[in-house]
Amino acid sequence: MSMESALAEPQLSRLPLEAEEDTSIMAIEVGPAHPAMHGIVRFTTYVDGETIVDMVPEIGYLHRGFEKESENSKWIQVIPYTDRLNYVSPLLNNIGYSMAVEKLFGAEVPRRAEYTRVIMGEISRITDHLTCVGAAAMEVGAFTFFLWFIKAREYLWELIEQVSGARMTTNWTRFGGNATDLPDGFLDDLQERLDKVKDILDECDKLLSKNKIFIDRVKDVGTISKEDALSFGFSGPMLRACGVPFDVRRSDPHSVYDELDFEIPVGTVGDCFDRYLVRMEEMRQSISIIEQAADKMPYGPIMTDQRWVDYPDKKEVYGNIEGLIEHFKMVMEGHQPPKGEAYVAVEGGNGEVGFYVVSDGSGDPVRVRLRPPCFNYVQAMRHMTIGHYIADIVPIFGSINMIGGELDR
């Protein structure tokens, strides 16, 4: 379907009139609670035989009012909330939000904290891709794949648990640094676990990448052209699968990514198979980034010493009146970033995660806005599925990696 015709036909909540008389068209609800739906989203699908002629995605089932809740909290109280956005790579949300507020403050993050953020962020990216690829493969019949990937994901989540104390509800970053440093022996354990994950990736690659049954289900399914993908605001692996080498880590280098060497895998046609290949290769690149960062890991503090960004040292709080008052004010009134606004984009698990924050100089945020990457993908579902068979919804939907918590906020 060309872009012009998609524009001419806006999101229909009902079928066009001629279809009303055409009794061969049947409406099928896919979701909201369907085994192949990750999270809760509803597709009202209109099919002619088995071919999809129209589909209307409906979202909002998991809307919890993240933005409203954040705007009624203190700045620091939002960090645990960000875990619940993209809950398979919570650390990347933590990092994104902290970076946005640090930008408001104009605060510098110590280099060791940046390097640990890179390591933890890349681990999260791998867990995100493992979940996406594993689940998508399972839904088209490759169940072994899912079990192995979940096993690999568990190795990595245990690493995250060692550092932050939780597998998913990490709440790990703070403004100007991180809550905890890497524990003793972490880097050795990291290497061991990465080796295991690499083995699993290699094995699964052999199992699936040339598997005729799998390729038949995903090749030339859900294809989207480069132009349409850009118009729909795609980012991350979805856009790279169309052949556009856009990666926030490279185009707007944040943290210490410009000191690390990695490649950006791109696809050619932008179908589900390309997305699978891009994600598989990205996991290898992430492993390489983690290894480089572990090699270069500097020593030093993990929190900034800038006043009013971080709480004062306990020694100060108990030792002198200034420290005590500063601590009291920061706890009672919250962090008070200077008046202004900031937008920070990080490369999340499935695209550009953007945080737009506005401060009026007080402890209460004026606006905390999340730009969810999968919002655009779900919007494009109609565009990607029309003309395909109804069974193709499953691999297409699996490949967009929709995360309900992030989509509906």
Add this chain to the structure above:
Amino acid sequence: MTETTTVPESETPRALTALLQQQFPDTLIDFHNHRGDETVRVKREAIVSVCQFLRDDPRCKFELMIDLTAVDYFEQHREPRFEMVYHFKSLTHGHRLRVKTPVPEDDCRVDSIHELWEAVNWYERECWDMFGIEFTGHPNLTRLLMYEQFEGHPLRKDYPMDRQQPIIELREIDERNQYGRA
């Protein structure tokens, strides 16, 4: 003229701002580069032409409409109350730009830019849903995250956090899917 959002850091316009100043001399309200984010504020009437220029001009080439949202300055007693915020990213040149436009409360509407990027469609629906800002010319301005019967716009600052709304009645499935059912 209204006050700006941020403390201007006695600054000079950067390349894109200068280009827009030259191209739209009457519509640019102000600009700033706070924390390195290039930002321009334009008049509401001109938002479509500015966005069109940003997408098509070879010096701008903003292929990606990254984000579209609004900010409610009710508690800051700012006039006009709302502000639309657009974020763009160019892959050709690698630059980013934030475009803002004020929207007054008593005439809460702004022209839709859905014809320029496909992604805008849902972002504008969400913005209408959350802030009640009407997008003139939008093909299907219905609620996206909330349900149809929801009253009010939750991200407005005067919508109370703890307000409860009545439970809606279950709709008949047949009524919704009357088409296609033989």
